[in-house]
Amino acid sequence: MRIAILGGTRFIGRAVTEQLAADGHTLLVVHRGEHEPAGLPEAEHAHVDRHDGAALAAALKPFDPEALVDVSGMNAAAADAALGAVGESVKLVAISSCDVYRAYDALHSGRNTDAVPLSEWSPLRTRRFVDGPQYENLEMEERYLPRGATVLRLGAVYGEHDYQRRFEFILRRVRAGRRRIPIGSGQFLFSRVYVGDVAAAVSLALAGDQRGEAFNVVEPTTAPYGLLAQQILAAVDAEDVELVTVRDDLLPADLELTGTLSQHLLMDSWKAHTVLGWEPTDPAGTLRTSVRWHLENPPPDGSDDFSADDAALDSAAGSV
16 A cells, blocks of 8 residues: 655654554655654655645655555644645544543643543543644544544553653653652553554554544553552662652652642543454563663753752651
């Protein structure tokens, strides 16, 4: 199949490109040329601003795609540009997020609105993100679903090349040799999924005959944040590092997700399992692999300031 990938070079897009190349498809990777790392599979590249509808259409026309995978759709404008560049017969897969659910808004406004796990039929947000050009997956879904696209709603994606560095809240302290780490109650549930398993879901969506449907793509079980911290430490043989429970108001900013939060973001992947036939590979194994990659590849701008940790630990010791 001839498949155009919008944004196929960073993290999720990179994994999707690798998966579809391994599946034997002919690929056109569309991006601005700002991120073209070594080690990508052999594929044709088109350097174009995907928000420029005319330029995008011109880049796609000679390739004549049979399918389009949109990894980098930001909002209505991005979706409109992509949809305007391909014909009605082109198969569509778009990457979305759990941020479309009302529960996401509740979490960020200190409310509790929804029972979990969240299914594809759980209430969506009514409040929109309107502060300038940014991701608004509700807009993107509103364009893609009526065109028959398969929309994949992801939880917290982790894995190699993750530029959000989701495990850094523990790993930066491990690298620095910290023996005690302040932590909150650790009960927050946020569904996760390995980046390679997201790519596998894209492959299954392209092979299936579903149209105009959304699917939650997350692992079926989720460790709360306190247990996740323990699992990260175990993955790097640092189980002797002590996690010290402190009050929420003492937590350093990058440890706030270990505190007490108003709304869980636990998602149900039953539909993806039943309709797409999707299963994660081995969550325990992919977590260990990911943690070790990130430990060995620290972010270039990582902070070595642990004064907030020391203050939290001192306050906890003083209150005993």
